[in-house]
Amino acid sequence: MTSPTGSDPRPEIRRTAQGDWVVAGRRCRACAEPVAYAWPRCPACGAEVEPADFGPLGTVWSSTVVRIAVPGHTPPYALAYVDLEDGPRVLAHVAGDEPAPIGGGARLTGVSDAGDLQVEVTR
Amino acid sequence: MSAPVAVAGVGTSHFGRQPERDLVGLAYDAVSEAFADAGVENVDAVWVGTVFAPAGVAQRVLRAMGITGVPILTVENACASGTTAFVEAHEAVRTGRYGRVLALGLEQMSTAFSGAIVPETTDPEGRAGLAMPAMYAMSAARYLYTGAATLEQLAAVSVKNHAHAVHNPRAQYSGEYTVDEVLASRMIADPLTLLQCCPTSDGAAAAVLTAASGGSGEVVVRGAALRSGAPWNHRSPHVWGHDIVADTARDALSAAGLDAATDVDVVEVHDAFTIGEIVTTEALGLVPPGDGGKAAAGGVTALGGAHPVNPSGGLLSRGHPLGATGLAQIAEITWQLRGQCGARQVGGARLGLVETMGGGVSVLDGNSCVVTVLEAR
Numbered sequence: 001m002t003s004p005t006g007s008d009p010r011p012e013i014r015r016t017a018q019g020d021w022v023v024a025g026r027r028c029r030a031c032a033e034p035v036a037y038a039w040p041r042c043p044a045c046g047a048e049v050e051p052a053d054f055g056p057l058g059t060v061w062s063s064t065v066v067r068i069a070v071p072g073h074t075p076p077y078a079l080a081y082v083d084l085e086d087g088p089r090v091l092a093h094v095a096g097d098e099p100a101p102i103g104g105g106a107r108l109t110g111v112s113d114a115g116d117l118q119v120e121v122t123r
Numbered sequence: 124m125s126a127p128v129a130v131a132g133v134g135t136s137h138f139g140r141q142p143e144r145d146l147v148g149l150a151y152d153a154v155s156e157a158f159a160d161a162g163v164e165n166v167d168a169v170w171v172g173t174v175f176a177p178a179g180v181a182q183r184v185l186r187a188m189g190i191t192g193v194p195i196l197t198v199e200n201a202c203a204s205g206t207t208a209f210v211e212a213h214e215a216v217r218t219g220r221y222g223r224v225l226a227l228g229l230e231q232m233s234t235a236f237s238g239a240i241v242p243e244t245t246d247p248e249g250r251a252g253l254a255m256p257a258m259y260a261m262s263a264a265r266y267l268y269t270g271a272a273t274l275e276q277l278a279a280v281s282v283k284n285h286a287h288a289v290h291n292p293r294a295q296y297s298g299e300y301t302v303d304e305v306l307a308s309r310m311i312a313d314p315l316t317l318l319q320c321c322p323t324s325d326g327a328a329a330a331v332l333t334a335a336s337g338g339s340g341e342v343v344v345r346g347a348a349l350r351s352g353a354p355w356n357h358r359s360p361h362v363w364g365h366d367i368v369a370d371t372a373r374d375a376l377s378a379a380g381l382d383a384a385t386d387v388d389v390v391e392v393h394d395a396f397t398i399g400e401i402v403t404t405e406a407l408g409l410v411p412p413g414d415g416g417k418a419a420a421g422g423v424t425a426l427g428g429a430h431p432v433n434p435s436g437g438l439l440s441r442g443h444p445l446g447a448t449g450l451a452q453i454a455e456i457t458w459q460l461r462g463q464c465g466a467r468q469v470g471g472a473r474l475g476l477v478e479t480m481g482g483g484v485s486v487l488d489g490n491s492c493v494v495t496v497l498e499a500r
């Protein structure tokens with residue numbers, strides 16, 4: 001197993017006063033592009049960005065179960081691309097080892113033991 | 124308008140798991156064949172495409188065959204590294220910067236990885252465990268969900284390309300598989316099974332580019348284009364990697380003065396996973412949107428079909444040593460346009476197209492895509 005070095009590139013997640021998990025990202029001041037990362041500029045147009053929270057709810061765009069060994073992760077594990085409401089498409093681990101139903105709802109539930117964004121299926 | 128650039132010679136090593144060989148030997152196999160094919164013994168400059176080879180690999184392998192003291196440039200563009208080297212070499216000849224240029228692609232995967240490529244942990248989605256098969260599996264699952272393809276159509280791409288490779292002695296794998304056998308092979312990332320994923324491969328491939336001489340049958344570059352991906356996200360109407368291929372293809376076809384990809388006779392595309400070929404044939408405009416799976420299952424993209432795709436066996440069967448792949452595709456189309464492909468020959472092919480796309484950087488619709496149109500004069 002490799003031990004990743006350097007700062008963690010994954011989205012930063014935090015809990016709101018209401019107890020919801022949200023991705024602390026950025027939104028472009030020019031084109032409104034939502035970004036899950038604290039990058040200095042908008043990846044779509046290069047304009048300035050401002051802090052923005054996304055989640056906790058979203059829609060599953062697609063999902064799969066990884067069944068091969070990947071360093072730092074134990075197969076099988078389920079992944080989904082989730083389009084957060086009015087937010088970016090984020091990659092998240094899905095609780096359990098079944099793919100999340102595509103087109104269905106998902107809710108951010110914090111991070112996994114491995115530090116990955118995690119969601120549960122909501123409907 | 125400047126004189127066209129010719130692909131004067133091509134060559135490749137054998138493709139496969141060859142941990143006992145080193146990159147010096149693999150590169151020499153490719154370059155010596157390309158030099159002999161072109162009838163040359165030296166070049167004015169070299170572009171080398173590779174992804175995982177160690178620093179200095181280009182000079183290290185080239186000095187062993189006496190190519191020293193000339194400009195050598197190494198490029199990395201994920202799976203499109205080899206064709207990136209090719210388009211840069213092409214541009215150098217086209218603009219007169221150099222007279223004769225070697226493009227070389229190489230990769231030794233078997234000694235670098237025990238299984239699939241390890242995702243890059245400095246990338247957010249790589250760090251989260253999104254291995255390449257999983258990235259493509261997301262597209263495949265989405266296609267199944269929207270009804271744009273069926274499991275059987277996904278498998279048909281593997282059946283077709285493995286059958287094509289039976290006639291390619293340099294391919295890593297070949298064979299007569301059934302759709303059921305493909306679907307019954309081990310699940311890698313749902314819904315993609317083992318036989319729908321390219322293997323771990325070692326290999327090298329090369330091309331020599333010069334100004335065209337005007338000889339009959341000479342293979343020339345009719346158009347070439349390269350792009351890197353724009354953001355791919357919730358706003359994208361298509362699955363990952365579709366739009367970068369469509370945009371790059373439009374650039375290349377325009378440069379070639381062609382109206383559509385359906386004008387070409389033979390195509391080599393980046394089928395690292397079965398869904399990749401389905402999405403790419405649609406993105407190129409070779410088949411109508413949503414028809415990629417149907418085309419594979421119905422023989423449209425098979426040898427003998429209206430639009431043969433991957434007569435070499437593609438990445439799924441020839442193998443996919445990342446940096447070498449693009450130049451292996453160029454070699455195959457060059458051989459096809461010369462009529463040298465034996466039992467996998469597309470009869471009367473005059474125009475051919477190569478598409479390579481590589482990814483792995485989160486948020487982008489691919490790190491890069493290269494599309495090239497070649498023509499036999």
Ligand SMILES: [Zn+2]
Binds near residue numbers: 047
């Ligand atoms: Zn913007």
